[in-house]
Amino acid sequence: MIDPERLHVSLFFLGGLPEQILRTACEAAADVRVEPFEVSFDRSISFRGQPGSRPFVLVGDDGLRQLASFGECLAPR
Numbered sequence: 575m576i577d578p579e580r581l582h583v584s585l586f587f588l589g590g591l592p593e594q595i596l597r598t599a600c601e602a603a604a605d606v607r608v609e610p611f612e613v614s615f616d617r618s619i620s621f622r623g624q625p626g627s628r629p630f631v632l633v634g635d636d637g638l639r640q641l642a643s644f645g646e647c648l649a650p651r
Contacts, residue, residue, distance in 0.1 A: 576630065583613070585645040606648070611640040 588596060614637030623629045 583641070585641070586649065603648075608644065611644070613637060613641050 588599060591599075613634075615632035615634040616637060617633055619631050619633055620628050621631070
């Protein structure tokens with residue numbers, strides 16, 4: 575069983591960034607306000623993580639379009 579506080583949705587990998595940049599990103603994200611939207615996952619996968627770790631990952635196609643759009647608004651390419 576996974577504790578609910580460990581569940582999350584990752585939009586961006588921020589590992590390896592300097593602490594000040596991470597702090598600035600967290601402060602900026604705390605100010606973001608959007609209307610709620612639905613997200614749905616249609617399958618799960620796993621992969622070899624660190625020793626003793628097998629991440630359980632939910633993935634999806636059409637059910638993640640709004641989430642992908644939200645991510646694009648946060649960090650346009």
